[in-house]
Amino acid sequence: MNPFTARVIDIIKGIPAGCVMTYGQIAELAGSPRGARQVVRILHSMSRAYELPWHRVVNAKGEIAIKDDESRFMQLVYLRDEGVIPGNDGLIDLSRYRYVPVKSK
DNA sequence: AGTGTGACTTGGG
């Protein structure tokens, strides 16, 4: 597995309950500013094997990006359970829930 | 090797 993938997995595992991160944000932290789609791919293929909190990842608008209806619903349930409540328009307030990892040296 | 695709993003109209 390449280092980018490893970092993405590591970052996602580090998202605390009650917070969310965007695909682009994760890709950037992992060292690939344009790698949002790779993050998507990783979630698809590794979320189960690595027990990743995939439900804490949303798109740049703060909405559930997943297409599959059932999974989308599950994500909503998980988030609500952790205290992340979408607004009337179904959007998650990123300025409020977005997780920004602390840069430790 | 060429083409299509996706749980994305950003910029413009």
Next chain:
DNA sequence: ACCCAAGCCACAC
């Protein structure tokens, strides 16, 4: 605020 087009990159056919 909404819709669209183009950019993006790794992977499946």
